[in-house]
Amino acid sequence: MTVAAMYPGTFDPITLGHEDLVRRATTLFDRVVVAIADNPGTKAPLFTTDERVAMAASALADIDNVEVVGYKGLTVDFARENNLRVIIRGLRAVSDFEYEFQLANMNRHLTDEVETAFLTPTEKYTFISSSLVREVAELGGDVSEFVSPKVRQALRERCGQT
Numbered sequence: 001m002t003v004a005a006m007y008p009g010t011f012d013p014i015t016l017g018h019e020d021l022v023r024r025a026t027t028l029f030d031r032v033v034v035a036i037a038d039n040p041g042t043k044a045p046l047f048t049t050d051e052r053v054a055m056a057a058s059a060l061a062d063i064d065n066v067e068v069v070g071y072k073g074l075t076v077d078f079a080r081e082n083n084l085r086v087i088i089r090g091l092r093a094v095s096d097f098e099y100e101f102q103l104a105n106m107n108r109h110l111t112d113e114v115e116t117a118f119l120t121p122t123e124k125y126t127f128i129s130s131s132l133v134r135e136v137a138e139l140g141g142d143v144s145e146f147v148s149p150k151v152r153q154a155l156r157e158r159c160g161q162t
Contacts, residue, residue, distance in 0.1 A: 002030045004031040004033065004085060005085070005117070006032070006033040006035045006075075006078070006084040006086070006087055007025060008075045009036065010045055012047055014034075014056040014059050014130075015128050015129070016125060016145075017090070017121045017125035017128040018056075019148070021088065021119050026063055026065050031065050032066050033066075034066060034068045035070075035071050035075070036069070037070075037072075039073075046134055051154070053068055053069065055150065055154055058150045059150065080113055084114070085115065088116075088117050089117070089118050089119070091120050092121055092129070093126065133146045137156070138159050
């Protein structure tokens, strides 16, 4: 049986922590879809959906069983429509657990066709989040230890640093 999973998020931008989870997920699932949410009103992203998809696709281009797509609407609907049986969620700290637990239970309430699997990041990535990376970049800090070179360059350009 082939099991396909999705790793949903805004990925604004994709970080090395995200990449770590995707790479590890590809050893557990036959196919991993990195699904980049385009849901206006939930967050005000620094990058457009197309830009986030392009950055993620570039960062993950060396992995054969990964696909990067944008999507709108409910995550569970996207999962069902694309025959993705598992939603991958990352847990960096105990503080993430309550929200992720509620989200998983809501998704289970909406459908019993999709399960949630939690992965923890490699220790060196536990403190990295897209919002912290954006903040450091916007304030002129070096984010090269947190994102791939192409993402770093996109952040520098977006934040007016050349």
